[in-house]
Amino acid sequence: METKVNFPVIIWQRTLNLLFSVRGLIALLMSVYMVVAGAYLIDMLMESSTIYGELINLFNDRPDLRFQWFFFDGALTKLVTLFTAPLFVFDAVCGDKKAERIGILLSRPISRVQYMFINLGSAILAFSILFFGALGPGYFAIQPQVPELTAGAYFGTAGLLWLLGVFTLCVALLISTMVKSNLLSFIISFGLFSFYMLPNTMKYNSDAMLAAAKITPHYYATYFTTNDVTAGLYIGHALVIIIMCLPFLALAIWKFKSEDL
């Protein structure tokens, strides 16, 4: 008799395992801490009389969008790509291999492609719950201090940052498929994203950096922190980030499928 595998249930169970673990707790604390500290410090840091206020204005060519730039481009890109998203997937494949669980997991009636999508799906779900769980209430804490901030601009930019998180998950999944050690996978993910975000951070320094930033998803995810949101361009940028995810996901699946376990 053939046993049917209930994928939504497996993904949900794995998501709960991710959320109720050391990594889930760390990601939650880090997110809440950054949002609360961001909300608390906004007034002080955006004062143009302080050195930080001057830096914010120098880095940002649209001073009327200072909050979006400071919060999303300055803080949340780091939070998403370094401290939260990779935590949910960096040991997905290499951890199962290391703990010698992979054989048992694949002995179920699931294909290797399905195994990869279960890993990615549960990581995306866990990341989404945490991301919107922190940023949703965060809007109501921040908005009274920044009256010009609209829900549309805030959640629109948050949506693109979420897509940047999904991109991070795809790249970290590929790294997890390629290396054998959990620690190495974490260090490579962390190091790679530390460098990967630099062209976007330095895009106002020179035209060369601006050109380099355009090949990173960070540029498209943070574009509306210094530009007004327009519907067509917004969808275009979201599509660019999704397209950038695909090669990494395809490579991860191909690598895992072709591996002799």
Add this chain to the structure above:
Amino acid sequence: MNIQPMILDIKMMLFSKRAVFSIMFLALFALMFAAMVEYSPQGLKDALEAAAPDGSAGAFEYLWFEDVLKLLLLMVVSFGAFVISDPVDDETLELMLARPESRLQYLMKRSVSSVISFIVIFMLGSLVAGIIAWAIVGGLDLGLFLVHQVMIIPLMIFVMAMTFFFSVPLKATTPTVLAGFASALFLSFTYSFGQMANPGSEPSILNPLAYGFRVMAGQPLFESFLVVVVMAVVFAIAGAVWFMKKDI
């Protein structure tokens, strides 16, 4: 005491991927941040120079201590996980403890190997990073930068001791590294946010991660240094006592 295993551990660490990645990261971060300082528009350069405290080696060192060291804490934590978590992951801990030596001797040897190899790798990486930054940034005082790197070693040892403490209950490398890294980051962000709220003030001596800022800014160190050392010793002793009583 047989120090042969200790020498072997140090050799293994010095030629490990961990060492290579650590030095590579230090060098690449130096390259990127030195380029960032040197090729910034004049207004930004002036703002960075103004933000750098008087006792520092310049804008590059200010960015290095405020941003890069937070990212490099991951490297430090990975050395702290070497004592217990690495053998747990490799399933060699029981084998090592089966040797005719006490758990305390095992911890001492493993901790000394970890600290010595860390110091060698960190200083080598700092030297490479300093030379790269000095070659790119005109005004960097390389000597002062390297002296400051030596002076923050107690802080790094504190982070290693804290990670070792977490490794006793958490055992495996993944949760240990995550817990050690997150705790160090929380402490680090806390003093940074405090500095942003009150620019120019002295950070609390009770936050061990603020010791690095004090070193860079040339602020009084004695009390802060004592706090770092005492907390490192407390974490190390608490972890060791717990490990010796623990049922493996």
